[in-house]
Amino acid sequence: MKVSAVVAVVVLCAAAALLAPAAEGSTRKLKVGYYEKTCRGVENVVKYHVAKAIKANRRSGAALVRLIFHDCFVRGCDGSVLLDPTPANPHTEKTAPINIGLAAFDVIDEIKAAVEDRCPGTVSCSDIVVYAARDASSILSNGHVHFEPPAGRLDGVASHAAEAQRDLPDSTFTVQELIRNFRRKNFTIEELVILSGAHAIGVGHCSSLRARLTAPADQIVPAYRNLLAGKCAAGPNPVVPNNVRDENPAAVAAAFPSFLKKLRKVNDFLDNSYYHNNLARIVTFNSDWQLLTEKESLGHVKEYAENGTLWDEDFSDALVKLSKLPMPHGSQGQIRKHCRFVNY
Numbered sequence: 001m002k003v004s005a006v007v008a009v010v011v012l013c014a015a016a017a018l019l020a021p022a023a024e025g026s027t028r029k030l031k032v033g034y035y036e037k038t039c040r041g042v043e044n045v046v047k048y049h050v051a052k053a054i055k056a057n058r059r060s061g062a063a064l065v066r067l068i069f070h071d072c073f074v075r076g077c078d079g080s081v082l083l084d085p086t087p088a089n090p091h092t093e094k095t096a097p098i099n100i101g102l103a104a105f106d107v108i109d110e111i112k113a114a115v116e117d118r119c120p121g122t123v124s125c126s127d128i129v130v131y132a133a134r135d136a137s138s139i140l141s142n143g144h145v146h147f148e149p150p151a152g153r154l155d156g157v158a159s160h161a162a163e164a165q166r167d168l169p170d171s172t173f174t175v176q177e178l179i180r181n182f183r184r185k186n187f188t189i190e191e192l193v194i195l196s197g198a199h200a201i202g203v204g205h206c207s208s209l210r211a212r213l214t215a216p217a218d219q220i221v222p223a224y225r226n227l228l229a230g231k232c233a234a235g236p237n238p239v240v241p242n243n244v245r246d247e248n249p250a251a252v253a254a255a256f257p258s259f260l261k262k263l264r265k266v267n268d269f270l271d272n273s274y275y276h277n278n279l280a281r282i283v284t285f286n287s288d289w290q291l292l293t294e295k296e297s298l299g300h301v302k303e304y305a306e307n308g309t310l311w312d313e314d315f316s317d318a319l320v321k322l323s324k325l326p327m328p329h330g331s332q333g334q335i336r337k338h339c340r341f342v343n344y
Protein backbone atom coordinates (compact mmCIF):
# COMPACT_ATOMS: atom_id res chain seq x y z
CA MET A 1 0.00 0.00 0.00
CA LYS A 2 1.25 3.49 -0.82
CA VAL A 3 2.15 5.81 2.05
CA SER A 4 -0.72 8.16 1.11
CA ALA A 5 -3.18 5.25 1.23
CA VAL A 6 -1.89 4.17 4.65
CA VAL A 7 -2.30 7.73 5.95
CA ALA A 8 -5.84 7.86 4.57
CA VAL A 9 -6.76 4.57 6.28
CA VAL A 10 -5.31 5.75 9.60
CA VAL A 11 -7.17 9.06 9.37
CA LEU A 12 -10.43 7.30 8.48
CA CYS A 13 -10.05 4.85 11.38
CA ALA A 14 -9.35 7.68 13.81
CA ALA A 15 -12.34 9.63 12.52
CA ALA A 16 -14.58 6.58 12.81
CA ALA A 17 -13.40 6.00 16.37
CA LEU A 18 -14.10 9.61 17.23
CA LEU A 19 -17.57 9.42 15.76
CA ALA A 20 -18.39 6.02 17.25
CA PRO A 21 -20.88 6.54 20.07
CA ALA A 22 -19.63 5.46 23.50
CA ALA A 23 -21.58 2.48 24.75
CA GLU A 24 -24.10 2.53 27.56
CA GLY A 25 -22.08 1.33 30.54
CA SER A 26 -24.60 1.06 33.37
CA THR A 27 -26.84 -1.67 32.02
CA ARG A 28 -24.26 -4.19 30.83
CA LYS A 29 -24.91 -7.85 31.51
CA LEU A 30 -21.87 -9.31 33.27
CA LYS A 31 -20.91 -12.91 32.69
CA VAL A 32 -18.41 -15.39 34.11
CA GLY A 33 -15.95 -16.29 31.35
CA TYR A 34 -16.96 -13.18 29.38
CA TYR A 35 -13.72 -13.14 27.33
CA GLU A 36 -13.72 -16.87 26.46
CA LYS A 37 -14.33 -16.17 22.77
CA THR A 38 -12.94 -12.66 22.37
CA CYS A 39 -9.71 -12.93 24.37
CA ARG A 40 -9.08 -16.53 25.31
CA GLY A 41 -6.61 -16.94 28.14
CA VAL A 42 -6.86 -13.36 29.39
CA GLU A 43 -7.53 -14.48 32.95
CA ASN A 44 -4.28 -16.47 32.91
CA VAL A 45 -2.39 -13.43 31.66
CA VAL A 46 -3.74 -11.36 34.57
CA LYS A 47 -2.91 -14.11 37.05
CA TYR A 48 0.63 -14.44 35.71
CA HIS A 49 1.32 -10.72 36.16
CA VAL A 50 -0.30 -10.52 39.60
CA ALA A 51 1.76 -13.49 40.81
CA LYS A 52 4.90 -11.90 39.37
CA ALA A 53 4.17 -8.56 41.07
CA ILE A 54 3.49 -10.21 44.44
CA LYS A 55 6.66 -12.27 44.15
CA ALA A 56 8.67 -9.11 43.52
CA ASN A 57 6.91 -7.18 46.30
CA ARG A 58 4.30 -8.91 48.44
CA ARG A 59 2.84 -5.54 49.42
CA SER A 60 1.43 -5.04 45.94
CA GLY A 61 -1.11 -7.80 46.75
CA ALA A 62 -2.77 -5.74 49.49
CA ALA A 63 -2.78 -2.70 47.21
CA LEU A 64 -4.71 -4.68 44.57
CA VAL A 65 -7.26 -5.85 47.14
CA ARG A 66 -7.83 -2.26 48.26
CA LEU A 67 -8.08 -1.06 44.66
CA ILE A 68 -11.26 -3.05 43.89
CA PHE A 69 -12.97 -1.47 46.90
CA HIS A 70 -11.91 2.06 46.01
CA ASP A 71 -12.86 1.59 42.37
CA CYS A 72 -16.23 -0.09 42.87
CA PHE A 73 -17.54 2.09 45.72
CA VAL A 74 -17.23 5.22 43.57
CA ARG A 75 -19.28 5.28 40.32
CA GLY A 76 -19.36 1.45 40.38
CA CYS A 77 -16.58 -0.75 39.00
CA ASP A 78 -15.58 1.42 36.06
CA GLY A 79 -11.83 1.98 36.43
CA SER A 80 -12.49 5.61 37.38
CA VAL A 81 -9.94 5.33 40.20
CA LEU A 82 -7.21 4.60 37.65
CA LEU A 83 -7.52 7.88 35.73
CA ASP A 84 -4.58 10.27 36.06
CA PRO A 85 -5.22 13.98 36.52
CA THR A 86 -5.00 16.00 33.30
CA PRO A 87 -5.21 19.75 32.59
CA ALA A 88 -8.85 19.21 31.62
CA ASN A 89 -9.61 17.20 34.77
CA PRO A 90 -6.97 17.96 37.42
CA HIS A 91 -8.93 16.44 40.32
CA THR A 92 -9.52 12.79 39.45
CA GLU A 93 -10.41 10.29 42.18
CA LYS A 94 -6.83 9.27 42.84
CA THR A 95 -6.01 12.83 43.98
CA ALA A 96 -8.61 12.66 46.80
CA PRO A 97 -7.18 12.60 50.35
CA ILE A 98 -9.34 9.53 51.10
CA ASN A 99 -7.29 7.65 48.48
CA ILE A 100 -4.06 8.16 50.41
CA GLY A 101 -1.61 5.34 49.84
CA LEU A 102 -3.53 3.79 46.95
CA ALA A 103 -1.00 1.84 44.89
CA ALA A 104 -0.41 -0.92 42.32
CA PHE A 105 -1.37 1.34 39.38
CA ASP A 106 1.88 0.19 37.75
CA VAL A 107 0.77 -3.45 38.08
CA ILE A 108 -2.52 -2.62 36.35
CA ASP A 109 -0.58 -0.82 33.58
CA GLU A 110 1.66 -3.84 33.08
CA ILE A 111 -1.31 -6.20 32.87
CA LYS A 112 -3.15 -3.88 30.48
CA ALA A 113 -0.11 -3.67 28.17
CA ALA A 114 0.16 -7.47 28.06
CA VAL A 115 -3.56 -7.84 27.43
CA GLU A 116 -3.58 -5.19 24.68
CA ASP A 117 -0.76 -7.09 22.97
CA ARG A 118 -2.87 -10.20 22.96
CA CYS A 119 -6.29 -8.75 22.12
CA PRO A 120 -6.25 -5.02 21.32
CA GLY A 121 -9.22 -2.94 22.41
CA THR A 122 -11.09 -5.86 23.98
CA VAL A 123 -10.58 -6.08 27.74
CA SER A 124 -11.63 -3.22 30.01
CA CYS A 125 -9.43 -1.80 32.75
CA SER A 126 -12.30 -2.24 35.20
CA ASP A 127 -12.38 -6.00 34.51
CA ILE A 128 -8.61 -6.10 35.00
CA VAL A 129 -8.99 -4.45 38.44
CA VAL A 130 -11.54 -7.12 39.41
CA TYR A 131 -9.51 -10.07 38.08
CA ALA A 132 -6.35 -8.72 39.74
CA ALA A 133 -8.10 -8.39 43.12
CA ARG A 134 -9.40 -11.94 42.74
CA ASP A 135 -5.91 -13.28 42.02
CA ALA A 136 -4.20 -11.20 44.72
CA SER A 137 -6.63 -12.31 47.42
CA SER A 138 -6.29 -15.91 46.31
CA ILE A 139 -2.49 -15.82 46.36
CA LEU A 140 -2.29 -13.99 49.71
CA SER A 141 -4.69 -16.50 51.30
CA ASN A 142 -3.01 -19.58 49.79
CA GLY A 143 -6.14 -20.21 47.75
CA HIS A 144 -8.62 -20.05 50.63
CA VAL A 145 -10.27 -16.94 49.23
CA HIS A 146 -11.43 -17.86 45.75
CA PHE A 147 -14.25 -16.80 43.48
CA GLU A 148 -15.20 -16.43 39.83
CA PRO A 149 -16.24 -12.84 39.20
CA PRO A 150 -18.36 -12.08 36.16
CA ALA A 151 -16.87 -9.68 33.60
CA GLY A 152 -17.92 -7.47 30.72
CA ARG A 153 -17.66 -4.09 32.43
CA LEU A 154 -16.88 -0.94 30.48
CA ASP A 155 -14.49 1.77 31.60
CA GLY A 156 -16.03 5.05 32.64
CA VAL A 157 -15.08 8.44 31.28
CA ALA A 158 -15.63 10.47 34.47
CA SER A 159 -13.58 10.62 37.66
CA HIS A 160 -13.97 13.21 40.42
CA ALA A 161 -12.05 13.50 43.69
CA ALA A 162 -15.15 14.94 45.37
CA GLU A 163 -17.13 11.77 44.62
CA ALA A 164 -14.40 9.57 46.11
CA GLN A 165 -14.37 11.79 49.18
CA ARG A 166 -18.17 11.54 49.44
CA ASP A 167 -18.55 7.78 48.84
CA LEU A 168 -15.60 6.14 50.55
CA PRO A 169 -15.59 5.56 54.32
CA ASP A 170 -13.06 7.37 56.49
CA SER A 171 -11.01 5.77 59.27
CA THR A 172 -12.39 8.38 61.69
CA PHE A 173 -16.01 7.24 61.11
CA THR A 174 -18.22 6.00 63.94
CA VAL A 175 -19.89 2.63 63.53
CA GLN A 176 -23.18 4.34 62.59
CA GLU A 177 -21.41 6.34 59.88
CA LEU A 178 -19.80 3.15 58.57
CA ILE A 179 -23.16 1.35 58.53
CA ARG A 180 -24.81 4.26 56.68
CA ASN A 181 -21.93 4.43 54.22
CA PHE A 182 -22.22 0.74 53.37
CA ARG A 183 -26.02 0.81 53.31
CA ARG A 184 -25.90 3.51 50.62
CA LYS A 185 -24.25 0.92 48.37
CA ASN A 186 -26.71 -1.75 49.47
CA PHE A 187 -24.24 -3.54 51.75
CA THR A 188 -25.36 -4.92 55.11
CA ILE A 189 -23.75 -4.61 58.54
CA GLU A 190 -22.54 -8.19 58.15
CA GLU A 191 -20.92 -7.34 54.82
CA LEU A 192 -19.29 -4.27 56.38
CA VAL A 193 -17.71 -6.57 58.97
CA ILE A 194 -16.76 -9.20 56.37
CA LEU A 195 -15.08 -6.72 54.04
CA SER A 196 -13.26 -4.93 56.86
CA GLY A 197 -11.41 -8.24 57.38
CA ALA A 198 -9.23 -7.16 54.43
CA HIS A 199 -7.33 -5.13 57.02
CA ALA A 200 -5.52 -8.36 57.92
CA ILE A 201 -3.09 -7.25 55.20
CA GLY A 202 -1.36 -4.12 54.02
CA VAL A 203 -0.30 -0.92 55.67
CA GLY A 204 -1.66 2.45 56.72
CA HIS A 205 -0.11 5.88 57.10
CA CYS A 206 0.31 7.31 60.59
CA SER A 207 -2.04 10.13 59.54
CA SER A 208 -4.79 7.51 59.07
CA LEU A 209 -4.50 6.19 62.62
CA ARG A 210 -3.93 9.41 64.53
CA ALA A 211 -6.99 8.87 66.73
CA ARG A 212 -5.59 5.56 67.94
CA LEU A 213 -2.47 7.18 69.37
CA THR A 214 -4.51 8.87 72.08
CA ALA A 215 -7.34 6.35 72.47
CA PRO A 216 -7.98 5.10 76.03
CA ALA A 217 -6.82 1.70 77.27
CA ASP A 218 -10.26 0.09 76.88
CA GLN A 219 -10.07 0.80 73.13
CA ILE A 220 -6.45 -0.13 72.40
CA VAL A 221 -3.90 -2.21 74.29
CA PRO A 222 -1.49 0.37 75.75
CA ALA A 223 1.63 -1.60 74.72
CA TYR A 224 0.39 -1.61 71.12
CA ARG A 225 -0.49 2.08 71.35
CA ASN A 226 3.10 2.73 72.50
CA LEU A 227 4.41 0.76 69.53
CA LEU A 228 2.31 2.84 67.11
CA ALA A 229 3.22 6.07 68.88
CA GLY A 230 6.92 5.21 68.59
CA LYS A 231 6.63 4.59 64.87
CA CYS A 232 4.47 7.66 64.32
CA ALA A 233 6.70 10.00 66.33
CA ALA A 234 8.29 10.95 63.01
CA GLY A 235 5.01 12.52 61.82
CA PRO A 236 2.10 11.60 59.52
CA ASN A 237 4.09 9.91 56.76
CA PRO A 238 5.50 6.63 58.08
CA VAL A 239 3.44 3.56 57.33
CA VAL A 240 2.72 0.76 59.78
CA PRO A 241 1.42 -2.73 59.06
CA ASN A 242 -2.34 -3.08 59.48
CA ASN A 243 -1.72 -6.46 61.11
CA VAL A 244 0.45 -6.38 64.24
CA ARG A 245 1.60 -9.86 63.23
CA ASP A 246 3.53 -8.22 60.35
CA GLU A 247 5.39 -5.76 62.63
CA ASN A 248 9.16 -5.76 62.72
CA PRO A 249 10.52 -7.81 65.62
CA ALA A 250 12.69 -5.03 67.07
CA ALA A 251 9.75 -2.64 67.46
CA VAL A 252 7.62 -5.38 69.02
CA ALA A 253 10.42 -6.49 71.38
CA ALA A 254 10.75 -2.91 72.61
CA ALA A 255 7.10 -1.96 73.05
CA PHE A 256 4.98 -5.10 73.00
CA PRO A 257 7.13 -8.14 73.95
CA SER A 258 4.16 -10.35 74.77
CA PHE A 259 3.31 -10.35 71.08
CA LEU A 260 6.74 -11.51 69.85
CA LYS A 261 5.71 -15.15 69.56
CA LYS A 262 2.83 -14.26 67.25
CA LEU A 263 4.92 -12.56 64.58
CA ARG A 264 4.85 -14.31 61.20
CA LYS A 265 7.71 -14.95 58.79
CA VAL A 266 5.58 -14.21 55.75
CA ASN A 267 3.76 -10.90 55.88
CA ASP A 268 0.41 -10.02 54.33
CA PHE A 269 -1.27 -13.36 54.82
CA LEU A 270 -5.00 -12.95 54.21
CA ASP A 271 -7.05 -14.75 56.85
CA ASN A 272 -9.45 -14.02 59.72
CA SER A 273 -6.72 -12.74 62.05
CA TYR A 274 -8.24 -9.24 61.80
CA TYR A 275 -11.11 -10.39 63.99
CA HIS A 276 -8.82 -11.87 66.65
CA ASN A 277 -6.76 -8.69 66.67
CA ASN A 278 -9.89 -6.58 66.85
CA LEU A 279 -11.34 -8.43 69.86
CA ALA A 280 -7.91 -8.15 71.50
CA ARG A 281 -7.95 -4.36 70.77
CA ILE A 282 -4.84 -4.36 68.64
CA VAL A 283 -6.03 -2.90 65.34
CA THR A 284 -4.80 0.24 63.63
CA PHE A 285 -7.86 2.21 62.58
CA ASN A 286 -10.58 3.80 64.69
CA SER A 287 -13.08 2.43 62.12
CA ASP A 288 -11.89 -1.12 62.89
CA TRP A 289 -12.34 -0.72 66.64
CA GLN A 290 -15.75 0.91 66.07
CA LEU A 291 -17.12 -2.46 64.89
CA LEU A 292 -16.99 -3.62 68.51
CA THR A 293 -19.34 -0.85 69.65
CA GLU A 294 -22.56 -2.00 67.98
CA LYS A 295 -24.39 -5.20 68.88
CA GLU A 296 -24.79 -6.75 65.43
CA SER A 297 -21.35 -5.86 64.12
CA LEU A 298 -19.74 -7.11 67.35
CA GLY A 299 -21.61 -10.40 66.93
CA HIS A 300 -20.18 -10.81 63.42
CA VAL A 301 -16.65 -9.93 64.58
CA LYS A 302 -16.94 -12.77 67.10
CA GLU A 303 -18.46 -15.10 64.52
CA TYR A 304 -15.60 -14.61 62.05
CA ALA A 305 -12.94 -14.81 64.76
CA GLU A 306 -14.31 -18.25 65.57
CA ASN A 307 -14.72 -19.50 62.02
CA GLY A 308 -11.96 -18.70 59.56
CA THR A 309 -13.35 -20.96 56.83
CA LEU A 310 -16.68 -19.18 56.95
CA TRP A 311 -14.87 -15.85 56.58
CA ASP A 312 -12.90 -17.10 53.54
CA GLU A 313 -16.19 -18.03 51.87
CA ASP A 314 -18.15 -14.95 52.89
CA PHE A 315 -15.29 -12.62 51.96
CA SER A 316 -15.18 -14.24 48.51
CA ASP A 317 -18.94 -13.72 48.09
CA ALA A 318 -18.73 -10.12 49.30
CA LEU A 319 -16.00 -9.33 46.77
CA VAL A 320 -18.18 -10.74 43.98
CA LYS A 321 -21.04 -8.52 45.16
CA LEU A 322 -18.65 -5.54 45.26
CA SER A 323 -17.52 -6.33 41.72
CA LYS A 324 -21.11 -6.05 40.48
CA LEU A 325 -21.68 -2.44 41.59
CA PRO A 326 -22.83 -0.73 38.38
CA MET A 327 -21.88 2.62 36.92
CA PRO A 328 -24.39 5.44 37.58
CA HIS A 329 -27.50 5.13 35.43
CA GLY A 330 -26.99 6.44 31.91
CA SER A 331 -23.17 6.52 32.11
CA GLN A 332 -21.21 6.06 28.93
CA GLY A 333 -18.42 3.52 28.79
CA GLN A 334 -15.56 2.42 26.58
CA ILE A 335 -12.63 0.03 26.52
CA ARG A 336 -9.73 2.30 27.39
CA LYS A 337 -6.52 1.90 25.46
CA HIS A 338 -4.50 2.99 28.47
CA CYS A 339 -5.95 2.62 31.95
CA ARG A 340 -4.76 6.04 33.10
CA PHE A 341 -6.53 8.01 30.35
CA VAL A 342 -9.90 8.02 28.63
CA ASN A 343 -9.65 7.43 24.89
CA TYR A 344 -9.23 10.64 22.86
Ligand code: HEM
Pocket residue numbers: 059062063065066069100101102103169170171172173178192195196198199201202203204205206207208242285287
Ligand atom coordinates in the same frame (compact mmCIF):
# COMPACT_ATOMS: atom_id res chain seq x y z
C1 HEM B 1 -14.94 -0.23 56.34
C2 HEM B 1 -14.43 0.92 56.00
C3 HEM B 1 -12.98 1.08 55.65
C4 HEM B 1 -12.18 2.09 56.08
C5 HEM B 1 -12.58 3.23 56.97
C6 HEM B 1 -10.87 1.84 55.52
C7 HEM B 1 -9.78 2.65 55.72
C8 HEM B 1 -8.49 2.35 55.32
C9 HEM B 1 -7.35 3.18 55.55
C10 HEM B 1 -7.37 4.54 56.26
C11 HEM B 1 -6.26 2.55 55.04
C12 HEM B 1 -4.83 3.04 55.06
C13 HEM B 1 -4.59 4.12 54.03
C14 HEM B 1 -3.24 4.76 54.24
O1 HEM B 1 -3.10 5.49 55.22
O2 HEM B 1 -2.32 4.52 53.44
C15 HEM B 1 -6.71 1.29 54.49
C16 HEM B 1 -5.90 0.36 53.94
C17 HEM B 1 -6.35 -0.80 53.36
N1 HEM B 1 -7.67 -1.14 53.17
FE1 HEM B 1 -9.28 -0.26 54.00
N2 HEM B 1 -10.90 0.71 54.77
C18 HEM B 1 -12.18 0.20 54.81
C19 HEM B 1 -12.63 -0.91 54.13
C20 HEM B 1 -11.85 -1.68 53.31
C21 HEM B 1 -12.36 -2.69 52.44
C22 HEM B 1 -13.84 -2.98 52.22
C23 HEM B 1 -11.28 -3.27 51.83
C24 HEM B 1 -11.23 -4.35 50.78
C25 HEM B 1 -12.14 -5.25 50.61
C26 HEM B 1 -10.10 -2.63 52.35
C27 HEM B 1 -8.82 -2.99 52.06
C28 HEM B 1 -7.71 -2.33 52.51
C29 HEM B 1 -6.35 -2.81 52.30
C30 HEM B 1 -5.97 -4.14 51.65
C31 HEM B 1 -5.50 -1.85 52.81
C32 HEM B 1 -3.98 -1.84 52.76
C33 HEM B 1 -3.55 -1.31 51.41
C34 HEM B 1 -2.05 -1.32 51.17
O3 HEM B 1 -1.30 -1.82 51.99
O4 HEM B 1 -1.64 -0.85 50.10
N3 HEM B 1 -10.49 -1.65 53.22
N4 HEM B 1 -8.08 1.21 54.65
